[in-house]
Amino acid sequence: MNDRKHFSRYARQIRFAGVGEAGQEKLRAAHVLIVGIGALGTVASERLARAGVGHLRLVDRDYVDESNLQRQALFTEDDAREERPKALAAASHLARINGETALEPLAVDLQGLNAEALLCGMDLALDCTDNFETRFILNEACVKTETPWIYGGAAGGAGASMNIVPGGPCLRCLIPLLPAPGSYPSCASEGALNMATALIGAYQASEALKMIVGAPSLSRRYFSMDLWNNRFAYMEAAPDPACPVCARGEYELLGKPPRFSCAALCGEDAMQLVPGGDVTLDLAALAEGLKGAGAVRVSPFLMSFEGPGAAFKLFPDGRAIIKGAADEKAARAVYAQYVGM
Numbered sequence: 001m002n003d004r005k006h007f008s009r010y011a012r013q014i015r016f017a018g019v020g021e022a023g024q025e026k027l028r029a030a031h032v033l034i035v036g037i038g039a040l041g042t043v044a045s046e047r048l049a050r051a052g053v054g055h056l057r058l059v060d061r062d063y064v065d066e067s068n069l070q071r072q073a074l075f076t077e078d079d080a081r082e083e084r085p086k087a088l089a090a091a092s093h094l095a096r097i098n099g100e101t102a103l104e105p106l107a108v109d110l111q112g113l114n115a116e117a118l119l120c121g122m123d124l125a126l127d128c129t130d131n132f133e134t135r136f137i138l139n140e141a142c143v144k145t146e147t148p149w150i151y152g153g154a155a156g157g158a159g160a161s162m163n164i165v166p167g168g169p170c171l172r173c174l175i176p177l178l179p180a181p182g183s184y185p186s187c188a189s190e191g192a193l194n195m196a197t198a199l200i201g202a203y204q205a206s207e208a209l210k211m212i213v214g215a216p217s218l219s220r221r222y223f224s225m226d227l228w229n230n231r232f233a234y235m236e237a238a239p240d241p242a243c244p245v246c247a248r249g250e251y252e253l254l255g256k257p258p259r260f261s262c263a264a265l266c267g268e269d270a271m272q273l274v275p276g277g278d279v280t281l282d283l284a285a286l287a288e289g290l291k292g293a294g295a296v297r298v299s300p301f302l303m304s305f306e307g308p309g310a311a312f313k314l315f316p317d318g319r320a321i322i323k324g325a326a327d328e329k330a331a332r333a334v335y336a337q338y339v340g341m
């Protein structure tokens with residue numbers, strides 16, 4: 001596309017003083033990784049494609065399910081019927097929104113073994129995932145490669161976001177230990193309003209745009225909001241001088257296989273996920289949180305859950321049998337969504 005046509009397409013954005021022609025050129029040259037193409041990632045990727053970001057790498061391990069359509073922009077009933085991988089489905093819609101954006105959909109699970117490779121060539125990354133295991137890995141990979149990234153999370157009517165940039169606090173400064181499975185709010189336990197997820201996705205895209213054009217107004221604080229209860233807040237955050245990741249450079253998750261091991265169960269249409277290390281789950285508390293999401297039964301030995309798009313049995317040691325999961329990615333996606341990783 002010639003420059004004249006390029007600039008007329010983005011005329012309103014170029015007119016905006018914070019972007020201008022120079023900013024638009026920077027957007028065209030930018031390479032952005034989006035990890036998780038769900039409620040946040042579909043919104044953020046659409047904003048960035050429409051804004052004229054030149055290259056988007058879209059990473060997601062999951063497939064489109066009917067229960068995603070309420071909040072995951074871009075996806076259609078056809079995508080759910082065909083169970084299309086989210087990264088590929090999103091790329092096919094984005095390609096029709098902006099043919100100038102190079103799209104690189106990858107239906108993979110970001111793990112310790114591939115995180116640095118997935119960041120290769122990227123200027124920044126957006127965390128649009130639903131679990132802290134992936135965020136901790138992304139944090140290590142980004143700190144190690146000095147790549148800025150934007151944390152995002154939303155559940156219920158609330159959400160939060162923060163820019164993690166070299167020299168500032170990293171995620172481990174704020175959250176020293178990986179939260180236990182099931183210990184934090186998730187879309188499965190709290191539900192999700194699509195307005196809350198859209199707001200956080202748009203906030204992340206807006207901070208990404210500021211990073212790319214080099215805006216001095218880039219936020220250095222932790223943003224949280226609760227749309228339902230009318231709360232918007234900013235919190236100061238400082239680097240922890242004892243942080244193992246950004247202060248001491250200890251990358252304990254990079255280069256390692258997943259913390260969870262996974263295997264197909266012979267003769268059954270199911271996958272078994274086994275967490276590494278010592279895990280003790282409070283099944284009664286988890287069952288209480290999942291009551292609104294499907295049918296839950298709990299005994300002293302196991303919890304069984306059946307809901308839209310997921311059925312599993314969960315044991316007190318964290319082991320889970322995921323029914324109908326086609327492969328490891330699908331099994332891990334169910335576990336992350338309903339139990340937490």
Ligand SMILES: [Zn+2]
Pocket residue numbers: 169170171172173174239240243244245246247
């Ligand atoms: Zn840190």
